[in-house]
Amino acid sequence: MDIDDKKLKPFKAKALEYIKDKDKSMGLLNEAIQKASAQRNRLGEVWEKLHLLFGVFRDWLNGSYKELPKRSLFMIVLGIVYFVSPIDGVFDYIPFGGLIDDAAVAGFVISQVSADLEKYKLWKKEVNSEIESDLL
Numbered sequence: 001m002d003i004d005d006k007k008l009k010p011f012k013a014k015a016l017e018y019i020k021d022k023d024k025s026m027g028l029l030n031e032a033i034q035k036a037s038a039q040r041n042r043l044g045e046v047w048e049k050l051h052l053l054f055g056v057f058r059d060w061l062n063g064s065y066k067e068l069p070k071r072s073l074f075m076i077v078l079g080i081v082y083f084v085s086p087i088d089g090v091f092d093y094i095p096f097g098g099l100i101d102d103a104a105v106a107g108f109v110i111s112q113v114s115a116d117l118e119k120y121k122l123w124k125k126e127v128n129s130e131i132e133s134d135l136l
Contacts, residue, residue, distance in 0.1 A: 011085065015078040022061050025077070029057055032080045049110045049117075053079065056120045065123060072116040079109030 018025045036043060036050050043050065057076050059065035068076075082105050110117065 011078055011081045014081050015074060018077050018081065019073060025057075025061055028077075028080060028084060029054060029061065032084050035084060046106055050083075050106055052117055052121065053106070053110065053113075055124070056117065059120075059124075064127075065120065067119060067123065068116060072113040075109050075112045079106055 018028055032050075033054055036047065036054070040047050053076050056065060056068060057073075057080065060068050060073060
């Protein structure tokens with residue numbers, strides 16, 4: 001099964017809408033953060049990677065990180081839209097099933113953008129070092 005075509009296709013148009021509207025995207029991001037935080041213990045290692053996805057998206061939204069390729073931005077937003085949606089491949093009200101499905105799609109998205117996430121982590125580390133140097 002190709003997770004890209006079968007599971008994510010219905011969410012592609014919605015993702016494009018969010019990319020075009022940064023205010024709307026910030027609402028989506030906040031909703032995703034709330035959902036992930038509420039499920040943090042169940043998400044396990046996916047939590048840290050989701051947190052990284054949320055961070056790169058937030059920094060792109062506020063204009064501080066501009067090095068994100070369009071394809072990676074699209075995949076990240078697509079994954080967040082899927083994660084937030086209560087009606088996706090497996091409905092979120094099904095105990096554990098919906099969360100496992102969301103985590104699988106998050107894992108897929110992360111695998112698709114992993115090189116860009118590594119670049120973002122290096123950028124973030126550099127920015128934080130500069131801030132610390134300025135404070136000293």
